[in-house]
Amino acid sequence: MRLGNLERSIMEALWSRPGGALAQDLSQELDSRPAVTTVLTVLVRLTRKGLVRRERVGRAHLYFATGDRDGYVAETMRAALDEAEDVEAAVSRFVGTVSPEVAEALREALREAPREAPRKTPRETLDGRRDVGEHR
Amino acid sequence: MIMWVVAAGLALLPVVMNGRSAARFASARWTSHHPRAALLTWQAMGVAGGLAAVGVGLVVAVAPLAAVFPHGAHVLGRQIVAGRGLDGLGPAQVVALAWSATLLTWLLAHTVRTAVRVTGEQRRLRLMVGLVADRLDEHDAYVIPDPRPAAYCVPGRRAHVVLSRGALRLLDEPQLRAVLEHERAHAAGRHDLALLPFLACARAFPWLPWARVARQAVPPLLEMLADDRARRRYGDRVLAEALVRMAVPAGEGAGGAPALADVAVLHRVERLTRVRPPGSRWRAVAACAVAAVLLSGPVAVFLAPLLCVTVWRG
Incomplete structure (x- = not known):
């Protein structure tokens, strides 16, 4: 599923050309100078994945990116922030959004907590001698 | 037959309990100290309930065919294979059999449907991440160019751990490692697979309080399991x-009352910052034991006919 470098640079080239691009243009424009046939193969693959669409112009095809980059970035962020159940079920988030009250309560919980984890040696809690006693 | 019905029926009790009892179990204090035991208990309740609901129908259906259930199951199996179908079953038994078949199909269909939806979403996300995120090779992670903090894992056989630039800016090195360890724990433990049956169950039986509560209670337990791995290291x-x-x-x-997920985050922080109260272990052990006992009934219902065939053949 990991997108190859060529796939990605073709997508980036297409994003920079909202008016569409021919396979020839892409093959000449890309730094790695891929053959036109290679570019076409990748374009077909990207079309199948729904990332690229094409329009017939004369005897060639003009290729377009179906979505813009910002939209895809937004989608990857939605995986972290959106409350929709399908999105939420698809990923394991570290922590989602919380209400402002809970954000405050979280900071509070951390402030009240002992500075050092109980497993650490007392020497490490120089700034909080109180804490050492608390864990006895 | 009565014995078999009771064995299967008892296992149905936790699953058909009302919402308040389920919620009380979900919010029991010991569960946040022993998330693994709590998860096992939920799983055992679910499997026991599912098997029991299907099993009760089978036991009732084959009752007229033989004196004991395993033998009855064999008779039915043999006559279906022989092409004599449901001979000897009265209308009530046919209804019972239909109940079992319908329930099983319904459960499987929802499980498959949920799995297809979730994996489809994951495939699309991995594609998007590959498209716009930068590799962070030293941490084997992907970075989304977005200033808001975010960290998640797209599970699967090739799991992607994803961070945002905002998260990288916000976290210092040890914190970042702890976050990555947490996400890897989800990926390595295949927590997505652990959650899947609960999602499917909540979709299959939206009116069942147990299914709703379990679906809400299990994700925080998985978070705690992942937290435990990260805290052990960092x-x-x-x-x-x-x-x-x-x-x-x-x-x-987005205001309003704090959602359940919010409270779960608070619990997670509290269990990290508070000293653990002693003596909560026996509750975890007791819950697991009760779940195991409940599970044994319906498992026996399904195992007995199989054992008869394989062990005491002839």
């Missing part, structure tokens, strides 16, 4: 700090 304090920093206050319009 310490409680580092992980708690990372959690607090990463908890994004919702923007305008």
Whole structure:
């Protein structure tokens, strides 16, 4: 599923050309100078994945990116922030959004907590001698 | 037959209990100290309930065919294979059999449907991440170019751990490692697969309080399991700090009462920052034991006919 470098640079080239691009243009424009046939193969693959669409112009095809980059970035962020159940079920988030009250309560919980984890040696809690006693 | 019905029926009790009892179990204090035991208990309740609901129908259906259930199951199996179908079953038994078949199909269909939806979403996300995120090779992670903090894992056989630039800016090195360890724990433990049956069950039986409560209660337990792995390596304090920093206050319009997920985050931080009260272990052990006993009934219902065939053949 990991997108190859060529796939990605073709997508980036297409994003920079909202008016569409021919396979020839892409093959000449890309730094790695891929053959036109290679570019076409990748374009077909990207079309199948729904990332690229094409329009017939004369005897060639003009290729377009179906979505813009910002939209895809937004989608990857939605995986972290959106409350929709399908999105939420698809990923394991570290922590989602919380209400402002809970954000405050979280900071509070951390402030009240002992500075050092109980497993650490007392020497490490120089700034909080109180804490050492608390864990006895 | 009565014995078999009771064995299967008892296992149905937790699953058909009312919402309040389920919620009380879900919020029991010991569950946050022993998330693994709590998860096992939920799983055992679910499997026991599912098997029991299907099993009760089978036991009732084959009752007229033989004196004991395993033998009855064999008779029915043999006559279906022989092409004599449901001979000897009265209308009530046919209804019971239909109940079992329908329930099983319904459960399987929802499980498959949920799995297809979730994996489809994951495939699309991995594609998007590959498209716009930068590789962070030293941490084997992907970085989304977005200033808001975010960290998640797209599970699967090739799991992707994803961070945002905002998260990288917000976390110091130990915190970052703790977050990554947490996400890897999800990926390595295949927590997505653990959650799947509960999602499917909540979709299959939206009117069943147990299904609703379990679906809400299991994700925080999985988070705690992942937290436990991260805290073992990087310490409680580092992980708690990372959690607090990463908890994004919702923007305008998202206010209102704190959602269940919010409270779960608070619990996670509290269990990292508070000293663990002693003596909560026996409850976890008791819950697991009760679940195991409940599970044994319906498992016996399904195993007995199989054992008869394989062990005491002839």
